[in-house]
Amino acid sequence: MAVAPLDYAPDVSPPEEFIGPPTDPEDERIEVGVVIVGGGPAGLACAIRLTQLLEQEPALAESLGEVPVALVEKGKATGSHLLSGAMMEPSAMRKLFPDLDESDWPTFGTVDTDTVYFLTKRRAIPLKPTPPPFRNHGNHVTSIARLGRFLGEKAEEAGVYILPETAGYKLLVEDGVVRGVRTGDKGRGRDGEPLPNFEPGSDLIGRATVLAEGTQGHLTGAAIGYFDLAGDDPPQWELGVKEVWEVQKPLDRVIHTMGWPLRFAAKYREFGGSFIYPMGEDRVSMGLVIGLDYRDATFSVHDVFQELKTHPLVRRILEGGKRVAWGAKTIPSGGWFAMPDRLWTPGMVIAGDGAS
Structure with missing residues (x-):
């Protein structure tokens, strides 16, 4: 029943x-x-x-x-109480603080390189050219808590x-x-x-x-x-699960992924993807965002996120590092x-x- x-x-x-x-x-x-x-x-x-x-x-x-x-x-x-990736489009900050130099913003710098991968269990296939919604050149990487x-x-x-x-x-x-x-x-x-x-x-x-x-x-x-x-x-929501890692090698680009470990069959209604953002020389923030309208009641965003970290692409970034912070929050996704x-x-x- x-x-x-x-x-x-x-x-x-x-x-x-x-x-x-x-x-x-x-x-x-x-x-x-x-x-x-x-x-x-x-x-x-x-x-x-x-x-x-x-x-x-x-x-x-x-x-x-x-x-x-x-x-x-x-x-x-x-x-x-703030938690996000986060990628910040700079126009609002420029309007709010027109006399403040961007070097004084609470960010980790601007995005020079970004890559979107379609994941299978073993492979990471780059999508070229980068899909427009994921083009972040010139945007700022920040911590939303730090911004707050x-x-x-x-x-x-x-x-x-x-x-x-x-x-x-x-x-x-x-x-x-x-x-x-x-x-x-x-x-x-x-x-x-x-x-x-x-x-x-x-x-x-x-x-x-x-x-x-x-x-x-x-x-x-x-x-x-x-x-x-x-x-x-009615409103629709996604759940984002995030961790901050201290890593041994700096990450030189912004990464987004789609595909594995989500199941592709339409009957599961699993939709979402991940992000990995550099936070200075020795930290990265990574997270997985999944729509909450999936059909399998046993599906756990937290568990799938742990599975994602076993992928070769992600494992290479985190290898030798340690997790220093984690959290989760809901995200509105219902649209106009x-x-x-x-x-x-x-x-x-x-x-x-x-x-x-």
Whole structure:
């Protein structure tokens, strides 16, 4: 008998659980100009750009109060919950920091050579010419966590008030208008009981709220359902598994692969590929990204990733090295028609991966 994960959904009703009116007395609410939820690239770039624009509109900045822009980030610091390859197309950084030399960016340099391989179990067949989506000449190789730390520092220098280790728990809505977010309680035990260091959450009220939670953010999901923002197609996701290795020989190019160890038969619906990026002279980041619509319930992206490392191409790169970091995250892949019909509702906009 077929089993659907939907039949075993957690006992949570997002509209009731994660959307509601402010509850703190008015004199205990924290009032700011703009509330941004999420300290990833989208949220931080939004915060930095807002402060740049407010510098040109001093009267507007003054009207937003003592804290024109506040950003809540659930991690210990910006960048601590970020994970990606990552390949960075430079145009956004140039627009955000027009006076900053590219040598001061938090990257490992630009791409000079990139190769795409089709893998069989023993062979690596280069695809020439390189398919257009994989041409990265002139793009920058970076660590998204490192980029997040850099953007966080720039945001604070610009006057953004960053609240680390603070989760946005509930979207505050009154009369159909988003008023801000309620932050999560701190100091609870594993069963929800208050501990000696317990601190209740607070109502963070803003003129506008930006949801930049990343993929599958619970406030974004609740807002899309509550305000009927969903697109024509349901969202689709991929799972990316990544490791950082300390290696003995520097990698001189960017590598992408497709094919093995995925099974080719259409009945399996296994789609994806891998990446291997240089991170300076002695490190590489590598990962495997697989669409989550595969049919075999026993398929494990983590296990297949370990199998990939036995391929001669990959083994030569990693030989004599050691793994120093690892992680996994979801990636939106539904495309244009899976995007929300609208990315805004009165008092709120959605940005970043949550808008994909």
